[in-house]
Amino acid sequence: SQQGEEDPQALSIQEGENATMNCSYKTSINNLQWYRQNSGRGLVHLILIRSNEREKHSGRLRVTLDTSKKSSSLLITASRAADTASYFCATDATRGAQKLVFGQGTRLTINP
Template sequence: SQQGEEDPQALSIQEGENATMNCSYKTSINNLQWYRQNSGRGLVHLILIRSNEREKHSGRLRVTLDTSKKSSSLLITASRAADTASYFCATDGVTGRRALTFGSGTRLQVQP
């Protein structure tokens, strides 16, 4: 079963706009990661935020983490058509289990 839900399930924006995706999870975590998946391709790691961090930036990406609410958000600024993909959050639990637990994903469409 999935760890949690992502919101929205689908998002369509114009090039240049910002895109915000949210992720909720259920259990305590070591860290939370965001992945991108283009149609027909594997998952690409975007950014990792540790459980003791609240915000992290990488290029046009900004991730926040609120462990009290068990939620995270991914902001993509100045979106491009090439950002069109599905975005997944994944958590690495405190139990030491090395497998990642993924959310259900947000499908982002950036219109040129």
């Protein structure tokens, strides 16, 4: 079963607007990661946030983590056409096999 679930499944916005994607998970984690996948390409790591962190920034990306709600959000500010991609969260689990589990992703489309 998937550990992380992204919401929404698809998001379409105008260039320049902000995009927010959410990830919920079920069990306690050590860290949560976000990846981007452009069409036909492999996944690219964006940011990692640890369970003791609440917010992290990288350029136009802002990630928050709420361990009490078992959820994370990825905010992309001032979106560009090049941000069109699928975005995945990946979680580990504090118990059991040490592996990442990926969600099904949010498909983001930026309209010019």
